[in-house]
Amino acid sequence: MKPVFAMRRANGDWFAMDDRGSLRVPLFHTAADAMLARSRDSGMECFRPVVLDEAAFKNLTTVDEGGSYWLVSDPLRRLNLGARLNLQELTALVSQVERVAPGEAGRK
Secondary structure, eight states, X not given: OOOXXXXXXXXXXXXXXXXXXXXXXEEBSSHHHHHHHHHHOGXXXXXXXXXXXXXXXXXXXXXXXXXXXXXXXXXXXXXXXXXXXXXXXXXXXXXXXXXXXXXXXXXX
């Protein structure tokens, strides 16, 4: 399974959007998708795409208590178009990526 990316600043802050009073963290299928979304949203200019590996996932879910996650389907459109993920769904998605060892993807 391919990794998932979130946007993070050098100081460790995660990019999140206001969703009717709660936070929503947009997630991307590729780093290129994240950079494309960043080019269209000035609020993301200080953020860079980060792979949600085990350490990043733990940090994100510890900092973002009660927030939701949004897997962006098309970064050329709006960030709120995609699939909403709860913590359990995101955990399952990240754990599937973690099972594939680096360098093993694509090998048979």
